[in-house]
Amino acid sequence: MVRELKEVKGIIFKRQKYHDADLLAKIITEKNGIFTMLAHGALKPKSKLGAALLNFSYGTYVVYFSGHGLSTLRTYKNVKQFDGLYDDLIKNAYASFILDLVDHAFMEYQNLGKYYDLTKFALQKIASGTDPEMITQIVQMQLLAAFGVEPELRHCVICGQDQGEFDYSIKNGGILCKKHFYTDPGRMHLKPKEVAVLRTIFLLPFERLGSIKINNSTKKATRKAIDRIYQDTIDINLKTKKFLDELKLMD
Numbered sequence: 001m002v003r004e005l006k007e008v009k010g011i012i013f014k015r016q017k018y019h020d021a022d023l024l025a026k027i028i029t030e031k032n033g034i035f036t037m038l039a040h041g042a043l044k045p046k047s048k049l050g051a052a053l054l055n056f057s058y059g060t061y062v063v064y065f066s067g068h069g070l071s072t073l074r075t076y077k078n079v080k081q082f083d084g085l086y087d088d089l090i091k092n093a094y095a096s097f098i099l100d101l102v103d104h105a106f107m108e109y110q111n112l113g114k115y116y117d118l119t120k121f122a123l124q125k126i127a128s129g130t131d132p133e134m135i136t137q138i139v140q141m142q143l144l145a146a147f148g149v150e151p152e153l154r155h156c157v158i159c160g161q162d163q164g165e166f167d168y169s170i171k172n173g174g175i176l177c178k179k180h181f182y183t184d185p186g187r188m189h190l191k192p193k194e195v196a197v198l199r200t201i202f203l204l205p206f207e208r209l210g211s212i213k214i215n216n217s218t219k220k221a222t223r224k225a226i227d228r229i230y231q232d233t234i235d236i237n238l239k240t241k242k243f244l245d246e247l248k249l250m251d
Contacts, residue, residue, distance in 0.1 A: 008065070030116050085127050
């Protein structure tokens, strides 16, 4: 396969040693999807490549681009790090989970479209001190469509009612209005405010959601609801999610 020398803008989120002094680094890019770069000699003492491939580094990477399998890193420029993500255990855990989740939603080299901007927005917000739990819930809800299980949250899935009291029905793939609660005895039985939060963080453009604030009890309820939606509709088990849940138990 002919390889093309290309500049890609992206964010490093996984790396591992490869052979004696080489590195494999996974990158989520603005226009070329998610792929793995081979960095020859990056672990050698005099190499500058290793520092540019730390997790949560972002910038422009010059690669021999394959479009399939491994691409090869040649050099880089204007690489920085999201301040605070690397050294803060809590922020690191949330950011790692978000990146892992996005990675599982797309095929290798598949264009992410708006989800690259969503990912970058999330990392910037978490790094700047915005509630990482709420930012993560925003990403989880908005990423459902990328997994192919986009719910109907604009109106009742049965009658189209868009005002009033609602509950979430996994069986029906969205919200039910009060008069149709009877159609799903297994609905989530969420409080109106909790459903309102799920609808808001799913329907509104993410750039308008960075300052959303809810109380801890509501946030805990929406977290459980989102976890259940993922478990029952996607059923993926991520180590980053398990670690994040363990950190929450330690709080």
